Amino acid sequence: MTSFRHKKSVPRILCDANIEDTAHWLRAAGYDVYVSFVNLSDEQLLKMALKENRVLLIRKQDTVSMSNSNETVIILDSEFLFDQIKQIGQHLAIDWLYKPLSRCMICNTQLQKLNINMWLDLPAEIHDNTETSHACPSCKRIYWAGEQIDKMVGQLQLFKDSQHQH
Numbered sequence: 361m362t363s364f365r366h367k368k369s370v371p372r373i374l375c376d377a378n379i380e381d382t383a384h385w386l387r388a389a390g391y392d393v394y395v396s397f398v399n400l401s402d403e404q405l406l407k408m409a410l411k412e413n414r415v416l417l418i419r420k421q422d423t424v425s426m427s428n429s430n431e432t433v434i435i436l437d438s439e440f441l442f443d444q445i446k447q448i449g450q451h452l453a454i455d456w457l458y459k460p461l462s463r464c465m466i467c468n469t470q471l472q473k474l475n476i477n478m479w480l481d482l483p484a485e486i487h488d489n490t491e492t493s494h495a496c497p498s499c500k501r502i503y504w505a506g507e508q509i510d511k512m513v514g515q516l517q518l519f520k521d522s523q524h525q526h
Contacts, residue, residue: 379444469496
């Protein structure tokens, strides 16, 4: 699999549950990533990917070669995150700082800005020092600005930097 139609466009991605960690980081980078936790066959996953115009990322040692899928399937041959990231980068134009932390890490929904001050009646000294956070309109998870987010963006930067090393 050497050429992908998605090399120049922003890919939508479907992952099997075997690469949940990699899917997590692709989602953290801002990509639309659906993870299938249902035990589907490779053929069912491929049909889903084609129907939804997604690139299918799978990690299986016993995966059967899928005909006519060279633009849709990337079979990852390593169980290690950094190896998978490098392999994905060989096929897709992934920018690890595309839209950092713009999607819910749980349900993949686009996050919306949330000003916590609109929800809580905070004292002025706290109100003035509270940063705008983000929330998921679907699952209602709140993402607070802070150290955890900074660490995740730092990790995404490392992924980006590793793509430029040979």
